[in-house]
Amino acid sequence: REIRDDMKKDSPMNRLLQGDVGSGKTIVALICMMMSVENGYQGALMAPTEILAEQHYLTIHKFLEELGIKVVLLVGAQRKSERQEVLRCIKEGEAEIVVGTHALIQEGVEFKQLGLVVVDEQHRFGVMQRATLIEKGLTPDVLVMTATPIPRTLSLTLYGDLDFSIIDELPPGRKPIKTHWRSDKKRSEIYKFVKEKVEAGAQVYIVFPLIEESEKIDLKAAIENYENLKEGIFSNFSVGLLHGRMKSADKEEVMSQFKAGEIQILVSTTVIEVGVDVPNATIMVVENAERFGLPQMHQLRGRVGRGEKESYCFLIATYPISREAKTRLSTLAETNDGFKIAEVDLQIRGPGEFFGTRQHGLPELRIADIVKDTELLLKARDEAFDLARRNKEILNTENMPNRVQFFKNYRDKMELSRVG
Template sequence: WVSALHAICTGAQVAFMAPTELLARQHAQVADSLFRESGVRVAFLNGEVHGKPRQALLEQLKAGNIDLLIGTHALFSKDVEYRNLRYVIIDEQHRFGVEQRQALLEKGLEPDVLLMTATPIPRTLALTVFGNLNVSTIKTMPKGRLPIITHLVDDSKRDRMYDAVGVEMQRGHQAYFVYPRIDDEGNSDLRDVQTMYEFLSTKKYPQFHGALIHSRLPEEDKISILNDFAAGKLDYLVSTSVVEVGIDVPNATCMVVEHSENFGLSALHQLRGRVGRSSLQSWCFLAYEKTITEDGKKRLSVLRRTNDGFEIAEEDLKIRGPGELSGIRQSGFLHLKFADLEKDVPMMAAARDEVDAILSSDPGLLSMDNAVIRQVLSL
């Protein structure tokens, strides 16, 4: 927010994009409370803003009467025009595709960009190596936070997991149960939220209050359920990965992810981040099936070993590859003939630093020392 205010003070407009309406609204509420007395003009835009209210907002934006626009994918809709967009902030950048991020940037004239994420996707991490992105890493946790304890759970430990979560809820704390499917479509062995909510509410935790949440629910219902959970009216949520971002409940201490071998490293780390948001000790249980592959075990062992999002991202890069550095694929391997992104990072970093030094002293490559470089680049 400090960087956004600095840009606004120079006369720039700022766009702040988040992947879900819930998260975007949370950011809008924070911005409104921070800037209410400062004269900064804040507005919110999502796909639900229609008709005259939308038209009025877009006219104000185009006229330069909105300083900070916060919203979802609607920020780069075709009818959205900015007068002077010079700074773009993208939260949870791993949730957006390359083309989506580019569509927002093209609304301005080469705006500065701030990308935020707890776990950079492989392509983003590779761009930091090649020098296209400058990285600021927040290494320390907020004061009083404890590292989340992560357990890998097979069928033999499942009952113990349920008991451990029950003990936490008995203490007055809250829990998440995450499943990969909404319902049983009859062609999968995967547990689903509908079936498991019935099981948990009647067989395991009839004494506690729970709720079911997934992407098919109306937005107002999702917001109502999440508000009840945040207010402590619910002991647990049974959900799909819809709770991956934008949920801040300090009293939640348990995250259970079923069929965790089917989730990516980034998604698992984000889900784990829904707990451990206070001074309370928190746990993440990654339950997996006996059909798990060796690669699946390797991924889960990374989560058990570390809570460091950057280290997890580096492992993800090794497993999935960096994708296209100048294209739209965000994972996959480059098939380079000589360079090895895993082994040659120090050499690439040294080359990047050398390029930065050359361009700092001679931006136009006009000196005789850089004549050969200029000639090669012109080919």
């Protein structure tokens, strides 16, 4: 209802939808895009990976095919002829709902009348990437969805420029994931537990870090660990490997085998962070967990606990680790709540430059603390909105200095504040 009311307003919507994985965010987005289509506009949904984009496309297409609403998929791996046809449909307005990856923001993608932009797992996109998609429409409504708001988004929520809706219920029968933080000295005990669970029919993810700055080294380590696990402790099981450098067809084959239960243990990099839904996968082991950020670990953990069975997440840290890493790991072990996790992330990393492109870091506030002074900031927010509603008063002599100073400092940055 909150989103529907926003979409009815003359001013464009700028709203955050927060809900844990599997809570129904995609269905909400689908309903919103249908509202946009019914009013003569196109809807676009941007996802961070081809796996997730294809999953969204199949889900949405299945629901809307019989209603005569044309849904198209735009991803980087498409053949040139297929891509050209999709681009034509988007430009001429035949495509009413467009699902895609970063391919949506490339040059040559033109919408006839884009009315709603939905960004899924928005912490995976940079501010400028989100801004580029929004600019493809004329002041479209914006809905950003996430299981863990990143600091900049959370700070915009507190300041008031980004409204938010929360889906705070899990589907019936869903149990909270039991999360344990252990040192690497306990690895053999954890793998023994994993072995017992796999023998009982469970499926498992084992995730290794892949950081951009050390991608080649990390990928090599992940492959070596896959070989060791396959030939060692898990030699009696079917073990698969998945990483971002594999061809799309190979990734799809591995995921199909895992979904079908043909692969019992999937060794992976963070490519499975989003878009993978295997209800029988009930155990997640994250190696070198101290190297992951809070939003990323929360997303990874969300790959399990998608069925009715008890699910576990083991965070294995290689010591020594920093104080910040300890805070991140203990937070994951203590809560499954995405907003609480984001609040801790906010304290650790800072909210980011308010109108700018940084996702985290020290804010521009000179006195106030966005976490400690929340109540004061909310009062300031209400005052600012009240002043804006009394539009004529902004032009009064009394308020002119505030207006002049504001536009002097923020004129060029105002558009980025809408991106979320």
